[in-house]
Amino acid sequence: MELQLLLLFMVLGAIVAVEVEDLLSSVIAVGAVGLGLSMAFLLLKAPDLAITQLVVEILCLIILIRATMNKDLPLIRDGRWLFNTSSTLIFIACFLIFAFFALKELPRFGTPIMRVAKEYIEQGLKKTGATNIVASVILDFRGYDTLGEATILFTAVMGVLAVIRRIGRIKSEK
Protein backbone atom coordinates (compact mmCIF):
# COMPACT_ATOMS: atom_id res chain seq x y z
CA MET A 1 0.00 0.00 0.00
CA GLU A 2 2.81 2.41 0.90
CA LEU A 3 4.52 1.41 -2.30
CA GLN A 4 1.53 2.41 -4.42
CA LEU A 5 1.32 5.76 -2.62
CA LEU A 6 5.02 6.33 -3.27
CA LEU A 7 4.60 5.45 -6.94
CA LEU A 8 1.68 7.88 -7.22
CA PHE A 9 3.82 10.57 -5.56
CA MET A 10 6.64 9.92 -8.01
CA VAL A 11 4.33 10.09 -11.03
CA LEU A 12 2.87 13.38 -9.77
CA GLY A 13 6.36 14.76 -9.20
CA ALA A 14 7.43 13.82 -12.70
CA ILE A 15 4.37 15.50 -14.19
CA VAL A 16 5.11 18.65 -12.19
CA ALA A 17 8.74 18.54 -13.33
CA VAL A 18 7.69 18.42 -16.96
CA GLU A 19 4.91 20.94 -16.84
CA VAL A 20 6.11 23.71 -14.54
CA GLU A 21 7.50 26.85 -16.15
CA ASP A 22 10.29 27.75 -13.74
CA LEU A 23 13.49 25.77 -14.26
CA LEU A 24 14.47 25.76 -10.57
CA SER A 25 11.08 24.37 -9.55
CA SER A 26 11.43 21.68 -12.19
CA VAL A 27 14.81 20.59 -10.84
CA ILE A 28 13.43 20.48 -7.30
CA ALA A 29 10.52 18.32 -8.51
CA VAL A 30 13.04 15.91 -10.08
CA GLY A 31 14.73 15.75 -6.68
CA ALA A 32 11.41 14.88 -5.05
CA VAL A 33 10.99 12.02 -7.54
CA GLY A 34 14.45 10.73 -6.63
CA LEU A 35 13.66 10.90 -2.92
CA GLY A 36 10.49 8.91 -3.53
CA LEU A 37 12.50 6.29 -5.44
CA SER A 38 14.96 6.05 -2.55
CA MET A 39 12.12 5.48 -0.08
CA ALA A 40 10.63 2.85 -2.40
CA PHE A 41 13.97 0.99 -2.38
CA LEU A 42 13.96 1.19 1.40
CA LEU A 43 10.45 -0.26 1.56
CA LEU A 44 11.52 -3.10 -0.74
CA LYS A 45 14.34 -3.86 1.74
CA ALA A 46 17.26 -2.79 -0.42
CA PRO A 47 19.22 -0.38 1.80
CA ASP A 48 22.32 -0.44 -0.42
CA LEU A 49 20.32 0.87 -3.35
CA ALA A 50 18.53 3.38 -1.14
CA ILE A 51 21.80 4.90 0.10
CA THR A 52 23.27 5.05 -3.40
CA GLN A 53 20.12 6.53 -4.92
CA LEU A 54 19.83 9.23 -2.25
CA VAL A 55 23.48 10.26 -2.50
CA VAL A 56 23.62 10.30 -6.29
CA GLU A 57 20.36 12.26 -6.37
CA ILE A 58 21.86 14.93 -4.11
CA LEU A 59 24.95 15.15 -6.33
CA CYS A 60 22.85 15.41 -9.49
CA LEU A 61 20.70 18.16 -7.92
CA ILE A 62 23.77 20.16 -6.95
CA ILE A 63 25.32 19.80 -10.39
CA LEU A 64 22.04 20.69 -12.14
CA ILE A 65 21.42 23.75 -9.99
CA ARG A 66 24.99 24.98 -9.83
CA ALA A 67 26.23 24.30 -13.32
CA THR A 68 23.21 24.83 -15.53
CA MET A 69 21.08 27.32 -13.64
CA ASN A 70 22.99 30.40 -14.72
CA LYS A 71 22.43 29.77 -18.39
CA ASP A 72 19.16 30.74 -20.01
CA LEU A 73 18.29 27.61 -21.89
CA PRO A 74 16.23 28.04 -25.02
CA LEU A 75 12.74 26.61 -24.74
CA ILE A 76 11.52 25.27 -28.04
CA ARG A 77 7.81 24.87 -27.89
CA ASP A 78 6.27 26.23 -31.07
CA GLY A 79 5.95 24.49 -34.45
CA ARG A 80 5.97 20.69 -34.73
CA TRP A 81 3.22 20.14 -32.21
CA LEU A 82 1.55 17.52 -34.37
CA PHE A 83 4.79 15.63 -35.03
CA ASN A 84 5.80 15.55 -31.36
CA THR A 85 2.43 14.39 -30.11
CA SER A 86 1.96 11.75 -32.78
CA SER A 87 5.45 10.29 -32.33
CA THR A 88 4.96 10.18 -28.56
CA LEU A 89 1.65 8.36 -28.98
CA ILE A 90 3.19 5.89 -31.44
CA PHE A 91 6.05 5.07 -29.08
CA ILE A 92 3.66 4.65 -26.13
CA ALA A 93 1.56 2.27 -28.23
CA CYS A 94 4.63 0.23 -29.23
CA PHE A 95 5.71 0.00 -25.61
CA LEU A 96 2.28 -1.14 -24.47
CA ILE A 97 2.00 -3.78 -27.21
CA PHE A 98 5.41 -5.28 -26.46
CA ALA A 99 4.87 -5.02 -22.70
CA PHE A 100 1.61 -6.97 -23.07
CA PHE A 101 3.53 -9.95 -24.45
CA ALA A 102 6.73 -9.54 -22.46
CA LEU A 103 5.34 -8.90 -18.99
CA LYS A 104 3.32 -12.13 -19.04
CA GLU A 105 6.56 -14.10 -19.16
CA LEU A 106 8.12 -12.45 -16.13
CA PRO A 107 7.86 -14.17 -12.73
CA ARG A 108 5.36 -12.62 -10.36
CA PHE A 109 6.44 -9.76 -8.11
CA GLY A 110 8.20 -11.10 -5.02
CA THR A 111 8.58 -14.68 -6.29
CA PRO A 112 11.76 -14.76 -8.33
CA ILE A 113 13.19 -17.82 -10.04
CA MET A 114 16.04 -18.77 -7.73
CA ARG A 115 18.31 -20.84 -9.89
CA VAL A 116 21.71 -19.12 -9.60
CA ALA A 117 20.87 -16.73 -6.80
CA LYS A 118 20.09 -19.57 -4.40
CA GLU A 119 23.69 -20.68 -4.60
CA TYR A 120 24.87 -17.14 -3.84
CA ILE A 121 22.59 -16.75 -0.84
CA GLU A 122 23.46 -20.10 0.66
CA GLN A 123 27.19 -20.13 -0.04
CA GLY A 124 27.93 -16.39 0.03
CA LEU A 125 29.03 -16.06 3.63
CA LYS A 126 31.07 -19.25 3.58
CA LYS A 127 32.86 -18.59 0.32
CA THR A 128 33.64 -14.90 0.63
CA GLY A 129 33.37 -14.11 4.33
CA ALA A 130 31.43 -10.89 3.71
CA THR A 131 28.28 -10.46 5.78
CA ASN A 132 26.80 -7.96 3.34
CA ILE A 133 25.47 -10.24 0.65
CA VAL A 134 25.29 -7.43 -1.91
CA ALA A 135 28.99 -6.72 -1.53
CA SER A 136 29.83 -10.39 -1.85
CA VAL A 137 27.85 -10.62 -5.08
CA ILE A 138 28.98 -7.45 -6.82
CA LEU A 139 32.64 -7.66 -5.83
CA ASP A 140 33.30 -11.38 -5.74
CA PHE A 141 30.85 -13.52 -7.67
CA ARG A 142 30.11 -10.87 -10.27
CA GLY A 143 33.31 -8.86 -10.08
CA TYR A 144 33.58 -8.75 -13.83
CA ASP A 145 30.36 -6.73 -14.07
CA THR A 146 31.69 -4.25 -11.54
CA LEU A 147 34.86 -3.89 -13.59
CA GLY A 148 32.76 -3.01 -16.62
CA GLU A 149 30.76 -0.49 -14.63
CA ALA A 150 33.96 1.10 -13.34
CA THR A 151 35.20 1.31 -16.91
CA ILE A 152 32.01 3.09 -17.94
CA LEU A 153 32.41 5.68 -15.20
CA PHE A 154 36.10 6.15 -16.02
CA THR A 155 35.29 6.71 -19.68
CA ALA A 156 32.56 9.21 -18.78
CA VAL A 157 34.89 11.23 -16.56
CA MET A 158 37.65 11.18 -19.16
CA GLY A 159 35.18 12.35 -21.80
CA VAL A 160 33.93 15.25 -19.71
CA LEU A 161 37.46 16.29 -18.76
CA ALA A 162 38.54 16.17 -22.39
CA VAL A 163 35.59 18.08 -23.82
CA ILE A 164 35.36 20.81 -21.17
CA ARG A 165 38.98 21.76 -20.64
CA ARG A 166 40.73 25.06 -20.20
CA ILE A 167 43.72 24.45 -22.46
CA GLY A 168 43.11 25.50 -26.00
CA ARG A 169 39.82 27.25 -25.44
CA ILE A 170 39.31 30.49 -27.33
CA LYS A 171 38.94 33.43 -24.98
CA SER A 172 35.61 35.13 -25.38
CA GLU A 173 35.96 38.88 -25.84
CA LYS A 174 38.87 39.50 -23.53
Next chain:
Amino acid sequence: MKNKEQGMTLIVKTITRLTVGLILLYGIYIVLHGHLSPGGGFAGGVIIALSFIHLMLAFGRDTALKRFSQTAASILESLGAVMFLSIAIVGFVGGYFFFNFFLHKGKPFELFSAGIIPLCNIAISLKVGAGLFAIFVVLVLFSRDSGIPPDNK
Protein backbone atom coordinates in the same frame (compact mmCIF):
# COMPACT_ATOMS: atom_id res chain seq x y z
CA MET B 1 38.64 37.94 2.11
CA LYS B 2 38.37 41.68 2.54
CA ASN B 3 38.31 43.02 -0.97
CA LYS B 4 36.51 40.13 -2.63
CA GLU B 5 33.82 38.20 -0.81
CA GLN B 6 34.33 34.55 -1.73
CA GLY B 7 31.60 32.04 -1.09
CA MET B 8 28.45 32.36 0.96
CA THR B 9 27.62 34.19 4.19
CA LEU B 10 29.21 33.79 7.62
CA ILE B 11 26.42 31.49 8.89
CA VAL B 12 26.93 29.01 6.09
CA LYS B 13 30.70 29.10 6.51
CA THR B 14 30.51 28.40 10.25
CA ILE B 15 28.10 25.50 9.84
CA THR B 16 30.23 24.11 7.02
CA ARG B 17 33.35 24.28 9.14
CA LEU B 18 31.61 22.18 11.76
CA THR B 19 30.01 19.61 9.50
CA VAL B 20 32.35 18.98 6.60
CA GLY B 21 34.70 16.82 8.61
CA LEU B 22 31.83 14.71 9.88
CA ILE B 23 30.58 14.18 6.33
CA LEU B 24 34.04 13.09 5.20
CA LEU B 25 34.32 10.71 8.17
CA TYR B 26 30.89 9.24 7.38
CA GLY B 27 31.96 8.59 3.81
CA ILE B 28 35.12 6.82 4.95
CA TYR B 29 33.05 4.78 7.42
CA ILE B 30 30.64 3.72 4.68
CA VAL B 31 33.55 2.66 2.47
CA LEU B 32 35.43 0.71 5.12
CA HIS B 33 32.32 -1.09 6.39
CA GLY B 34 31.03 -1.85 2.91
CA HIS B 35 31.36 -5.60 3.39
CA LEU B 36 29.60 -5.60 6.77
CA SER B 37 26.70 -3.19 6.47
CA PRO B 38 24.76 -1.50 3.65
CA GLY B 39 26.79 0.95 1.63
CA GLY B 40 29.91 0.14 -0.27
CA GLY B 41 32.47 1.77 -2.47
CA PHE B 42 30.17 3.66 -4.79
CA ALA B 43 27.97 5.33 -2.14
CA GLY B 44 30.93 6.09 0.11
CA GLY B 45 32.90 7.59 -2.75
CA VAL B 46 30.00 9.86 -3.67
CA ILE B 47 29.71 11.00 -0.03
CA ILE B 48 33.45 11.82 0.04
CA ALA B 49 33.05 13.82 -3.18
CA LEU B 50 30.02 15.59 -1.68
CA SER B 51 32.05 16.72 1.32
CA PHE B 52 34.53 18.51 -0.94
CA ILE B 53 31.69 19.91 -3.05
CA HIS B 54 30.14 21.21 0.19
CA LEU B 55 33.43 22.96 0.96
CA MET B 56 33.52 24.44 -2.52
CA LEU B 57 29.95 25.71 -2.41
CA ALA B 58 30.40 27.38 0.96
CA PHE B 59 33.93 28.79 0.77
CA GLY B 60 34.27 29.44 -2.93
CA ARG B 61 36.37 27.77 -5.54
CA ASP B 62 39.89 28.63 -4.40
CA THR B 63 39.65 27.25 -0.87
CA ALA B 64 38.43 23.88 -2.05
CA LEU B 65 40.89 23.64 -4.90
CA LYS B 66 43.75 24.41 -2.49
CA ARG B 67 42.83 21.30 -0.50
CA PHE B 68 42.02 19.02 -3.42
CA SER B 69 43.20 20.28 -6.77
CA GLN B 70 41.95 19.12 -10.12
CA THR B 71 45.26 17.47 -10.96
CA ALA B 72 45.14 15.53 -7.71
CA ALA B 73 41.58 14.43 -8.53
CA SER B 74 42.65 13.13 -11.94
CA ILE B 75 45.63 11.29 -10.49
CA LEU B 76 43.56 9.74 -7.69
CA GLU B 77 40.88 8.63 -10.11
CA SER B 78 43.38 6.91 -12.38
CA LEU B 79 45.04 5.39 -9.32
CA GLY B 80 41.73 3.92 -8.19
CA ALA B 81 41.05 2.45 -11.61
CA VAL B 82 44.53 0.91 -11.84
CA MET B 83 44.23 -0.45 -8.30
CA PHE B 84 40.92 -2.14 -9.03
CA LEU B 85 42.24 -3.65 -12.25
CA SER B 86 45.43 -4.86 -10.59
CA ILE B 87 43.43 -6.51 -7.79
CA ALA B 88 41.50 -8.32 -10.50
CA ILE B 89 44.66 -9.36 -12.33
CA VAL B 90 46.48 -10.51 -9.17
CA GLY B 91 43.70 -13.07 -8.90
CA PHE B 92 45.47 -15.01 -11.62
CA VAL B 93 47.81 -16.38 -8.95
CA GLY B 94 44.86 -18.48 -7.85
CA GLY B 95 43.86 -19.42 -11.35
CA TYR B 96 41.23 -16.98 -12.63
CA PHE B 97 40.14 -13.39 -12.84
CA PHE B 98 38.90 -11.81 -9.59
CA PHE B 99 40.08 -14.75 -7.51
CA ASN B 100 39.64 -14.05 -3.80
CA PHE B 101 43.28 -14.69 -3.05
CA PHE B 102 43.26 -14.44 0.72
CA LEU B 103 43.21 -17.93 2.12
CA HIS B 104 42.05 -16.88 5.58
CA LYS B 105 38.83 -14.98 5.10
CA GLY B 106 38.74 -13.89 8.74
CA LYS B 107 35.81 -14.13 11.09
CA PRO B 108 32.52 -12.68 9.91
CA PHE B 109 31.45 -9.28 11.30
CA GLU B 110 35.07 -8.20 11.69
CA LEU B 111 36.61 -5.25 9.92
CA PHE B 112 39.48 -7.27 8.45
CA SER B 113 37.57 -10.04 6.78
CA ALA B 114 36.18 -11.02 3.39
CA GLY B 115 39.47 -11.10 1.49
CA ILE B 116 39.66 -8.69 -1.43
CA ILE B 117 36.26 -7.06 -0.99
CA PRO B 118 37.43 -4.17 1.29
CA LEU B 119 40.35 -3.49 -1.06
CA CYS B 120 37.96 -3.36 -4.02
CA ASN B 121 35.71 -1.01 -2.05
CA ILE B 122 38.60 1.36 -1.34
CA ALA B 123 39.64 1.35 -5.01
CA ILE B 124 36.10 2.02 -6.23
CA SER B 125 35.61 4.81 -3.69
CA LEU B 126 38.82 6.52 -4.82
CA LYS B 127 37.72 6.28 -8.42
CA VAL B 128 34.15 7.45 -7.89
CA GLY B 129 34.92 10.21 -5.42
CA ALA B 130 37.78 11.77 -7.38
CA GLY B 131 35.99 11.34 -10.70
CA LEU B 132 32.74 12.98 -9.62
CA PHE B 133 34.60 15.80 -7.90
CA ALA B 134 36.59 16.38 -11.09
CA ILE B 135 33.37 16.51 -13.12
CA PHE B 136 31.87 19.05 -10.71
CA VAL B 137 35.00 21.23 -10.71
CA VAL B 138 35.15 21.21 -14.49
CA LEU B 139 31.47 22.10 -14.87
CA VAL B 140 31.72 24.95 -12.35
CA LEU B 141 34.88 26.32 -13.95
CA PHE B 142 33.24 26.07 -17.35
CA SER B 143 30.18 28.04 -16.32
CA ARG B 144 32.45 30.61 -14.66
CA ASP B 145 34.78 31.08 -17.60
CA SER B 146 32.44 31.00 -20.53
CA GLY B 147 31.69 34.67 -20.80
CA ILE B 148 28.53 34.73 -18.72
CA PRO B 149 29.08 37.18 -15.86
CA PRO B 150 28.96 35.53 -12.43
CA ASP B 151 25.85 36.84 -10.74
CA ASN B 152 26.35 35.96 -7.07
CA LYS B 153 29.80 37.29 -6.43
